[in-house]
Structure formats: structure tokens, C-alpha cells
Amino acid sequence: xxxxxxxxxxETPLLTYPTPPGITVGRQDTLRIVAVNETGKDVExxxxxxxxxxxxxxxxxxxxxxxxxxxxxxxxxxxxVKDNVSSPVAGVRVGIKNSDxxxxxHNQQVTFTVHFQVNTVRQKVPVSLKETSDGKVRTGSxxxxxxxxxxxxxxxxxxxxxxxxxxxxxxxxxxxxxxLKVDYKLFYTADGKQQEKDVNGKKSYDLYPYQxxxxxxxxxxxxxxxxxxxxxxxxxxxxxRVDAVNITIRKGAKLLGAAPTTGLLSGFAPDDLPRSAPxxxxxxAETDGFLLAxxxxxxxxxxxxxxxxxxxxxxxxxxETSRRGSLLLPVRRGKTAKVAVTPRVNKTxxxxxxxxxxxxxxxxxxx
Numbered sequence: 515x516x517x518x519x520x521x522x523x524x525e526t527p528l529l530t531y532p533t534p535p536g537i538t539v540g541r542q543d544t545l546r547i548v549a550v551n552e553t554g555k556d557v558e559x560x561x562x563x564x565x566x567x568x569x570x571x572x573x574x575x576x577x578x579x580x581x582x583x584x585x586x587x588x589x590x591x592x593x594x595v596k597d598n599v600s601s602p603v604a605g606v607r608v609g610i611k612n613s614d615x616x617x618x619x620h621n622q623q624v625t626f627t628v629h630f631q632v633n634t635v636r637q638k639v640p641v642s643l644k645e646t647s648d649g650k651v652r653t654g655s656x657x658x659x660x661x662x663x664x665x666x667x668x669x670x671x672x673x674x675x676x677x678x679x680x681x682x683x684x685x686x687x688x689x690x691x692x693x694l695k696v697d698y699k700l701f702y703t704a705d706g707k708q709q710e711k712d713v714n715g716k717k718s719y720d721l722y723p724y725q726x727x728x729x730x731x732x733x734x735x736x737x738x739x740x741x742x743x744x745x746x747x748x749x750x751x752x753x754x755r756v757d758a759v760n761i762t763i764r765k766g767a768k769l770l771g772a773a774p775t776t777g778l779l780s781g782f783a784p785d786d787l788p789r790s791a792p793x794x795x796x797x798x799a800e801t802d803g804f805l806l807a808x809x810x811x812x813x814x815x816x817x818x819x820x821x822x823x824x825x826x827x828x829x830x831x832x833x834e835t836s837r838r839g840s841l842l843l844p845v846r847r848g849k850t851a852k853v854a855v856t857p858r859v860n861k862t863x864x865x866x867x868x869x870x871x872x873x874x875x876x877x878x879x880x881x
Contacts, residue, residue: 530551544812551618560611575605584814697733702749703725793854806871817855
């Protein structure tokens with residue numbers, strides 16, 4: 515290097531990328547990429563992509579091309595990126611983009627999914643990522659774990675999902691490991707400090723939080739090659755204990771707690787097992803609110819999602835899709851809503867999530 519040459523350090527990503535749940539070797543599986551804004555300010559995001567190495571070896575994810583993967587975005591504001599590349603490694607570049615940019619608020623997240631046939635060699639695979647944010651191109655990496663078929667880790671949630679400060683929130687999950695040697699650890703924050711708990715041999719843990727906290731459960735296969743599967747959830751605390759410094763209030767203020775009936779309905783969470791049979795369920799609303807229903811079919815198979823309010827004459831919302839799709843239905847207090855999902859092909863697997871967002875304090879009750 516001459517005296518006039520200068521190396522330019524690469525810009526690091528502004529968003530935070532949690533380790534995704536493990537994908538299972540030798541199966542069609544879905545990789546979920548999540549980017550969280552923890553900067554304390556809004557971030558303008560125009561493009562987010564990762565390069566998935568292709569091939570049959572441990573350092574690669576799948577043996578195929580862009581045509582063999584399905585990419586889904588969480589919101590209609592994003593366009594999907596999917597193409598074959600040779601650099602930095604031979605692989606498939608996937609992601610989301612928006613030429614106008616999208617403002618990602620503090621603590622907000624954006625996600626996209628990639629569905630493909632995972633190769634048969636278990637290993638932790640580093641994938642390169644590129645983020646175009648706040649007018650700059652930034653690069654980083656993310657570890658993707660290919661886990662053996664014997665290991666499953668799903669359903670981490672808090673029962674109930676929201677609690678009063680200092681009361682019991684029981685964390686529950688489902689796992690199988692066969693003959694594998696697996697170490698289970700639970701991570702959460704309490705009193706401003708990161709807590710690490712050994713939960714080997716357990717499928718629940720009693721937590722008494724005073725503030726809302728993110729919980730992460732990590733299952734590590736300890737015999738070589740070591741890989742991990744990670745699941746997470748959030749525990750909401752109503753009227754949490756607040757640690758405040760230098761607060762100035764110029765007008766009247768009131769601290770409001772979140773309604774304990776807000777969130778995913780039991781039995782219709784993202785980590786539940788896929789369904790294959792048609793679904794018909796009715797729910798009654800204890801307060802005005804909005805029901806968000808989302809379907810995620812597998813293998814590009816088409817399903818029909820129908821939401822029907824009980825106060826209209828033949829009116830309903832209907833969505834037919836072979837990818838992830840959502841419908842939002844306003845539900846009035848004292849009224850009911852019907853949710854129906856019908857696969858177009860018998861035994862098509864799909865996920866159904868139902869999210870209740872009340873305008874007051876009240877649940878959406880399954881009838």
C-alpha cells in the first residue's frame with residue numbers, strides 16, 4: 515500500500531439480527547430472518563438481503579437455485595429479492611427492498627422468510643447480509659444452524675402472555691431430542707441484568723417479572739458438530755416498575771398499562787404445529803377490537819382464508835393465497851367473528867395465527 519492509499523472500513527448494520535430458529539436437515543423448512551431496530555431512533559431501510567450458500571456440504575444450506583426457494587415478506591410495502599449470485603460465495607441472494615425506503619421505528623422489526631429443501635449435513639453456516647439503511651450500504655453476517663431431525667424446539671410462550679408486576683408468568687415450551695446430547699439455557703433480563711438459567715430436563719420455568727422482557731431459549735447440541743436452535747417470546751408486564759432519570763413533565767401525564775387480553779390467541783401462535791385439516795372457529799368479543807388472521811401455506815399450496823362478522827348480510831373477507839397472507843377484521847363488542855381456512859388440496863400443511871388487538875379491556879373468547 516502506498517502512502518496515498520487508504521483502506522475504507524465497511525459500515526456495520528444499524529439493525530440487530532437475532533439468531534434465527536434452527537432449520538432441519540433433509541427437510542423442506544422455513545428460514546425466518548428478523549431485523550430489529552434497537553438504535554433508539556427511526557431508521558430508513560431501503561433494502562435487506564442475505565446470501566444463502568448453495569451446495570451439498572456442511573458449509574452450505576441447500577442444493578439448488580433461486581427457482582427452488584420461496585421468499586415471503588411480512589408486509590405489502592416490500593418487494594421480494596431472489597436471484598443467483600457467485601460472490602461472496604456461490605449462492606442465492608434473497609431479501610426485501612423498497613425504493614422509497616421505509617421508516618423502521620425504535621423496537622420495531624421487519625422480517626422475511628425463505629422456504630427451501632435443507633441439505634443433509636448438520637452444521638452452523640455463516641451467511642453474509644447487506645443492509646441499505648440511512649443512505650448507506652452496510653454489511654454483516656448471520657449464523658444459520660442446520661439442526662438434526664431428532665431436535666425440535668417450538669411453542670415458547672408465557673402463560674398468561676401479560677401479567678401484573680411481580681406475579682407469575684410461567685414460560686412453557688415443547689422439545690424433543692432423541693438420543694442427542696442437548697444443553698438448554700434460558701435468557702432474559704431482570705433488574706437491568708442479563709440472566710442465564712439452566713433448564714435441562716424442564717419444559718417450563720416460573721418467572722416473576724417487574725418489567726416487560728424478551729425471553730430466549732437456546733438448545734445447543736453439544737456433540738460435534740455443535741449447532742443451536744433458538745426460540746423467543748415477549749412477556750408483557752402491566753403497569754411495570756419504571757426506572758427513570760431526569761424526567762421533566764410540563765403538562766399532566768398518565769401512565770397506562772397494556773390490556774392483558776392483547777396478543778396471540780391460545781392455539782393459534784406462530785410456533786404451533788402446522789395444520790392440515792380445514793378450520794372453522796367462532797369467537798366472541800368482550801370489547802371493540804381488531805382480529806388479525808394470518809395463514810402461511812407450505813410448498814406453495816393454495817389455501818382460502820375467510821373472516822365473517824355476524825352483523826352483516828352475507829358480507830365477508832376472503833383471501834386465496836399460496837404464500838403468507840393476512841386479513842384484518844373489526845369486531846364490535848358483544849358480536850362474534852367466524853374464521854375459516856380451507857386447503858385447496860387435501861393434507862396441505864399450513865400455519866394459522868390469530869392476533870387480537872382490543873380497543874378496550876376485553877378478550878376475544880373462543881366459542
